[in-house]
Amino acid sequence: MTVPNPARRTSPRSDLTTPPPDAAEPRVDPKAELDFSEIGDVLGNACFGCGPEVPHGLRITRTGHEGSTSYGEFTVIPEHQGAPGLAHGGILAAAMDEILGTSAWLLGGRYVTGRLETDFVRPVPVGSRVHLTARCTGVHGRKAYMEGEGRIGGPDGPVAVRAAAVFIEVPLEHFTEER
Numbered sequence: 001m002t003v004p005n006p007a008r009r010t011s012p013r014s015d016l017t018t019p020p021p022d023a024a025e026p027r028v029d030p031k032a033e034l035d036f037s038e039i040g041d042v043l044g045n046a047c048f049g050c051g052p053e054v055p056h057g058l059r060i061t062r063t064g065h066e067g068s069t070s071y072g073e074f075t076v077i078p079e080h081q082g083a084p085g086l087a088h089g090g091i092l093a094a095a096m097d098e099i100l101g102t103s104a105w106l107l108g109g110r111y112v113t114g115r116l117e118t119d120f121v122r123p124v125p126v127g128s129r130v131h132l133t134a135r136c137t138g139v140h141g142r143k144a145y146m147e148g149e150g151r152i153g154g155p156d157g158p159v160a161v162r163a164a165a166v167f168i169e170v171p172l173e174h175f176t177e178e179r
């Protein structure tokens, strides 16, 4: 297993995903909190990230939240491979997108990912249970700044992936308008 070089400079966070100094503290919407376990129903259980029956989907389970910090887990299956025996980077980025989106959901608006930055810190073998955490670091206008990480083997296991993102609040028509 590759051991990350502690001197290596990694940060998924660029200026674009760093909250400006006048960003507001995130506030969880009590209604969104109530809906937390039903996000799947809103998404029609068809979501690649969390749909429980989507073939070869990530099937992330949301295990709870504290404030805007949300937690989830999934298992890397053979269909998620890139290099032999290892998770594809895009799969790990999708998992981070899902958990970051979950924390954005807790803010009460309808948010979509505008920008997603990812650091792949160590390889993730097929069969790994990946423990995901995300939080909101600030809100500025329609923008919610998010960050999170994925750990392998347990909630305190080594970090395998880190991400930072900016999510943008959109009206309902974003999802309903015909294209």
Ligand SMILES: CCCCC/C=C\C/C=C\C/C=C\C/C=C\CCCC(=O)SCCNC(=O)CCNC(=O)[C@H](O)C(C)(C)COP(=O)(O)OP(=O)(O)OC[C@H]1O[C@@H](n2cnc3c(N)ncnc32)[C@H](O)[C@@H]1OP(=O)(O)O
Residues within 6 Å of the ligand: 016, 039, 042, 043, 049, 097, 098, 099, 100, 101, 102, 105, 110, 111, 112, 113, 114, 115, 141, 142, 143, 166, 168, 170, 175, 176
């Ligand atoms: C039937 C009802 C369904 C309802 C469902 C509701 C919610 C469900 C969502 C989540 C559920 C919970 C769990 C999580 C589930 C999934 C997680 C995955 C989420 C995704 O996977 S979601 C898919 C990927 N996502 C897209 O498919 C977006 C495509 N895209 C666009 O639709 C537009 O591009 C948009 C809307 C992003 C912006 O367009 P726009 O015209 O509305 O706004 P505009 O351009 O004016 O930007 C406004 C301010 O955001 C800044 N800004 C914009 N883009 C930026 C970027 N890339 N980087 C940095 N800053 C950016 C500007 O700089 C400006 O900043 P400022 O205000 O300071 O000027």
